[in-house]
Amino acid sequence: MPKAQETTLEIDLKALKHNFTYLKSKLQSNSKFLAVVKAFGYGSDACKIAQYLQDFNVDYFAVAYVNEGVELRNAGISKPILVLHPQAANFKKLIEHCLEPSLYNAKVLNEFIKIAVEEKQTDYPIHIKFNTGLNRLGFWENDVEYVVSKLKLTQSVKVKSIFSHLAASEDLNEKEFTENQIENFKSISSKFIDAIGYKPMTHICNTSGILNYPGAHFDMVRSGIGLYGFGNSEKENENFKPIATLKTIISQIHLIEKGESVGYNRAFKSDDFLKTATLPIGHADGIGRQYGNGKGFVTINGQKAPIVGNVCMDMIMVNITNIDCKEGDEVIVFDQNNTAETLAEATKTISYELITSISQRVKRVFIK
Structure with a gap:
């Protein structure tokens, strides 16, 4: 590599490919792969990272906010993009750029359905997030009936996935807590699928979940930090290359x-x-x-x-x-x-x- 002549962040795309290939090797054959490229691709450059990964058949991308997703679309990213924390003020822009919202409480669910109806959408893909212990965003298990009742009143949206987020998957001292989260999510998923009458994708694993809980890969997994070269443990760091x-x-x-x-x-x-x-x-x-x-x-x-x-x-x-x-x-x-x-x-x-x-x-x- 050339010597620096100014302050420079070098991004090794070969290392990125290595990390992606390693993580993919851990998956069940039917599990899709979602690459998290929020926060400017974890400081690297979301558009360049996504363009590179799109060529390796990543199934999904995820960002935190709508404007991040718009930048990906403007850069030619055509794969589905999940927006993990959309704000209602940006829902029309989200639909305009074919982004898919995570809806996590009654307020955002109702507001998005309202906008989807106004925009004359049919079966617009949405993702329903449930809280299983991180206590950050998400419906509770006892909200399943309410969510399904709202969805059955409209043809404007259709659930693409239901998901949750592990709170301590990298910490094996918290294995019991994590396993309880996974079992809770299985219970929620079963109730939701029975009530809605069709089967959306399910996903809960982050990078450490992929590595430590192979039985919970479900229909899709989400990886952020692993793609960028960190495995959240000394042992797993040996298998990754910081990019x-x-x-x-x-x-x-x-x-x-x-x-x-x-x-x-x-x-x-x-x-x-x-x-x-x-x-x-x-x-x-x-x-x-x-x-x-x-x-x-x-x-x-x-x-x-x-x-x-x-x-x-x-x-x-x-x-x-x-x-x-x-x-x-x-x-x-x-x-x-x-x-x-x-x-x-x-x-x-x-x-x-x-x-x-x-x-x-x-x-x-x-x-x-």
Whole structure:
């Protein structure tokens, strides 16, 4: 790969294919695959990721919001797109772009049916979400009769799937809780299908669900973080390849005398002579202030360089006292060796937060 000349996020499409192929190998033969590309493709670029995966016969895509789905349609994505958290204000736009809403309470169900009728729709595909323990979005099991009664009064919509979301599928200490969620979902699905008179698809598994609960793959599974290279456990991480490498360069090197400070608020004061390198990346690029003051690090010529002082909006300073380097040298913020998960753990957060925070002003380069 070419050396960085500016702050760049490299996306390895070969690694993406590897992750997709690995996850597909875990599925039951009749289970469809939904790729989650919300949040700008987990910080990568949703349109480019979806275009690539569409060629590998992904069955479905999912986004969080309607505008994300519109961007995919404008980029030529023709596969079905599930919108996981649509807002009623965007329902007409959703229909205009043939997106499929997740409906999760009486208010959004009734509002969508109203819009579908106004737009003269017939059998418009919708997805009904049930809450089985995450307690975030979703109808309750005792809402089945109400939902079905509303659906039987209209020809404007038809249920494409019923689904739920696992709360702790990556944590095997919570296996009993997860298995209870799955059994609850089976019960809800059975009641719903009996009442509605036809069989929509059912799905509950996220990436960790795919890996840890093969008996719950049902008609479809949903994967987000796994596609981007993380398996939510040390064991499974060995089977994945992080697709993103965040690189930058050394803009300037400073010699810091004993007693001098570095950065805003004089958060760092040197107790000895040291050398620092200033890098053109900061909290506006996704490297939050929590990574400052020695908690976060970068890699320069194979050696770790801790972040010195507070992270600035557009820059960070790192300690290079014992590193042989010069201005213009490449710097690795994270890659397949020192992963985003490793860096995130330094501040007690998760890879999801770090990779989705990488600003869209950072140049993306796609490597095939």
